[in-house]
Amino acid sequence: MNELVLQHYLAVGxxxxxxxxxxxxxxxxxxxxxxxxxxxxxxxxxxLIAFGAYHGNLGGQVFTIMVLVIxxxxxxxxxxxxxxxxxxxxxLDANAWRELKG
Amino acid sequence: xxLSDPGFFGGGLLAQAVLHPVLVLVLCIVAGIGTFLLxxxxxxxxxxxxxxAIALLALLVLGAVxxxxxxxxxxxxPDAPKLNPYFWIFAAVTVIGALRVVTHxxxxxxxxxxxxxIFSTAGLFVLLAAExxxxxxxxxxxxxxxxxxxxxxxxxxxxxxxxxxxxxxxAEYDVVSREPIxxxxxxxxxxxxxxxxxxxRPGGLPPSATGPFDTRALGxxxxxxxxxxxxxxxxxxTLAMVGAIAIARRRVPVSQADRLRxxxxxxxxxxxxxxxxxxxxxxxxxxxxxxx
Numbered sequence: 126m127n128e129l130v131l132q133h134y135l136a137v138g139x140x141x142x143x144x145x146x147x148x149x150x151x152x153x154x155x156x157x158x159x160x161x162x163x164x165x166x167x168x169x170x171x172x173l174i175a176f177g178a179y180h181g182n183l184g185g186q187v188f189t190i191m192v193l194v195i196x197x198x199x200x201x202x203x204x205x206x207x208x209x210x211x212x213x214x215x216x217l218d219a220n221a222w223r224e225l226k227g
Numbered sequence: 228x229x230l231s232d233p234g235f236f237g238g239g240l241l242a243q244a245v246l247h248p249v250l251v252l253v254l255c256i257v258a259g260i261g262t263f264l265l266x267x268x269x270x271x272x273x274x275x276x277x278x279x280a281i282a283l284l285a286l287l288v289l290g291a292v293x294x295x296x297x298x299x300x301x302x303x304x305p306d307a308p309k310l311n312p313y314f315w316i317f318a319a320v321t322v323i324g325a326l327r328v329v330t331h332x333x334x335x336x337x338x339x340x341x342x343x344x345i346f347s348t349a350g351l352f353v354l355l356a357a358e359x360x361x362x363x364x365x366x367x368x369x370x371x372x373x374x375x376x377x378x379x380x381x382x383x384x385x386x387x388x389x390x391x392x393x394x395x396x397x398a399e400y401d402v403v404s405r406e407p408i409x410x411x412x413x414x415x416x417x418x419x420x421x422x423x424x425x426x427x428r429p430g431g432l433p434p435s436a437t438g439p440f441d442t443r444a445l446g447x448x449x450x451x452x453x454x455x456x457x458x459x460x461x462x463x464x465t466l467a468m469v470g471a472i473a474i475a476r477r478r479v480p481v482s483q484a485d486r487l488r489x490x491x492x493x494x495x496x497x498x499x500x501x502x503x504x505x506x507x508x509x510x511x512x513x514x515x516x517x518x519x
Contacts, residue, residue, distance in 0.1 A: 129300050130310055132245075132425050133293060134355065137318045139421035141325050141344075143414045148329030150410035151266055153400040156380055157328075157337050163372065164325050164341070167348050170364070178355040183440070183448045187456065189360050190449070193367050194460040198467030200372045204379045205475035211383040212477070218400035 134175035142168030155210065155217045159203045166196045245296050245426040251419050258285035259415035266404045266411075267332040279330075286322060289422075290315065311354045320347035332401050334380050338373055345369045359442040 145164030152158050170189045177185020207217070214221045264270070264278020294315065301309045324344035328337045345368045352361035404410075449457055 129297060133297065133310060133314065133318070134351065135425045136293070136422060137321060137351065139425060140322050140418060141348075143418040143421065144322070144325040144329055146417065147262065147410050147414035150414070151404040151407050152329070153403070153405050154334055154398075156376060156383070157334050157401075160328060160334075160337055160341055160376060163368070164328060164344065167325075167344065170360075171348060171351060174352055174355050174357050174360060178357065178440075181440070183445050186357055186360050186445055187449060187453045189357075190363070191456055191460060193363060194463055197367055197372060198463050200375055201467050201471040202474065204375055205471040207379055208382060208475050216400070217383055217398070220400065220405070 131175055131179040135172055138168040138171035138175065140168075141165075141171065153219050155207045155219055156204075158219060159200070159207070162203075163196060163200070166192055246292060246422060248423060250292065251423050254285050254289055255415040255419040255422075258282050258418075259411040261285060262326070262330070262415070263407050263411045265326070265330045266407045267330060267402055268404055268407065269402060275330075279326075282326060283323070286319070290319065313350065314354055317347045317350040317354065320344075321351065332397055334401065335377065338376050338380065341376075342369050342373055345373075356440055359445055 142165050145161045145166075145168060148161030148164065149158055152161065170192045173185040173188045173192065175185070177183060177188075210222065211217055258281075261278045261280070261282030261284070265275055265282055266278075268275075297310050321344055324340045324347065327340040328344060331337045331340060345364060349361040349364045352358075352364060
């Protein structure tokens with residue numbers, strides 16, 4: 126694997142991350158917002174795997190396993206919170222909780 | 228100082244940059260406008276289609292430039308490792324799927340497009356010789372996390388007034404985006420910087436020696452060198468499970484009568500088979516309960 130291949134994979138990972146970021150900023154549905162964070166995790170994981178393949182060691186894959194673990198933990202906790210918030214206000218709108226702004 | 232000056236950004240690397248900065252800028256602006264039009268809003272569906280076409284066009288131009296560069300570099304150095312042709316398919320499906328995740332107004336469709344993105348990312352992992360990670364990605368994301376998401380969508384999504392319009396039955400927060408212009412500007416500015424930095428530097432760190440790279444080697448690394456991270460992963464997952472149960476449980480009110488009934492011992496049940504009368508036969512032998 127050479128520089129050229131690495132750069133292409135990094136570009137895809139970066140684009141994935143940015144699309145997830147835009148979604149997190151624009152969407153107002155709490156569930157879709159967390160789906161967009163998963164997209165950002167995907168971009169990071171792709172970058173890690175590409176770097177691991179580029180350097181010829183397994184560090185990237187080990188890091189990706191940690192990313193998957195964090196993503197699973199985050200999904201379970203975040204969705205629990207979403208259900209809790211939905212029970213409080215009966216809506217999934219993130220703007221319903223705007224009084225939490227500092 | 229002009230961008231093409233050799234002293235800018237150290238050492239005249241811009242002269243060899245694959246993507247010209249102006250091209251990156253134009254592409255990001257065009258894609259930003261396309262994404263802004265594509266984001267859910269109360270505009271006409273035709274406008275959103277035009278936005279999707281603009282974003283797709285920017286993606287195509289970027290892909291064409293990169294493809295031409297990859298083909299040219301493969302022609303100049305025939306023995307160097309080349310990009311797999313499947314890379315282009317998987318990359319295109321990944322990016323388009325991600326765009327649809329973000330821009331589709333219906334959350335269930337967003338989740339399904341996310342599955343598509345997961346599968347094509349797993350394809351990219353396979354191309355990078357990370358087969359185990361591809362399998363784990365499909366199992367964990369498409370298998371576990373997405374099922375949780377769909378369950379929560381079904382639990383929490385209330386459908387409103389239904390009709391024939393394309394946005395009928397959707398809540399207001401799904402239809403109208405929050406600050407789409409700012410978000411697109413910030414996001415695509417970041418994307419421009421990222422693309423510029425990625426393709427700016429030819430010849431970074433040289434790839435080191437390639438060791439064994441299969442699943443067996445990954446397992447040996449995990450359980451020898453990175454044992455602590457495996458343990459930490461287990462602790463994190465346990466904590467997340469306990470936390471999710473503690474967060475999402477609901478306090479059910481129990482009446483006083485129910486609580487009394489639970490604390491009392493259960494009533495005695497006649498479970499001696501000899502006391503059970505047998506009906507329905509004239510044969511007196513069958514009326515006797517068979518012993519042992």
